[in-house]
Amino acid sequence: MTETHYTDWEESNKSFLEKTISFAKAVLTGKDVSQERIQKRLEICSGCDLVNVSPEGLMKCGICKCKLKEKGLQNLARYEETPGYGCKHPAGSQWKKNGV
Numbered sequence: 001m002t003e004t005h006y007t008d009w010e011e012s013n014k015s016f017l018e019k020t021i022s023f024a025k026a027v028l029t030g031k032d033v034s035q036e037r038i039q040k041r042l043e044i045c046s047g048c049d050l051v052n053v054s055p056e057g058l059m060k061c062g063i064c065k066c067k068l069k070e071k072g073l074q075n076l077a078r079y080e081e082t083p084g085y086g087c088k089h090p091a092g093s094q095w096k097k098n099g100v
């Protein structure tokens with residue numbers, strides 16, 4: 001294994017851990033947003049310059065790689081934003097900017 005691979009592996013694990021901790025905090029301390037707000041968030045994400053869309057049409061945030069969907073526990077669009085959780089667009093939260 002080369003040093004580059006090790007670094008990639010390390011970064012990948014760090015990212016996974018950060019995502020897991022972030023979701024755990026959102027689930028334990030966060031509140032669900034309304035279905036209407038989820039829909040609006042998904043509309044915003046679908047037009048975002050940083051979103052990744054799979055061939056099946058499933059969206060993931062291009063920054064944190066979290067899933068963005070209508071339902072489900074592991075769903076970035078589901079919970080109220082906190083200082084450590086939510087849209088991390090470099091220009092600021094696109095959800096907050098749009099009031100959702």
Ligand code: SF4
Nearest residue numbers: 045048051061087089
């Ligand atoms: S940066 Fe924000 S708006 Fe863009 S895909 Fe991620 S969560 Fe959605």
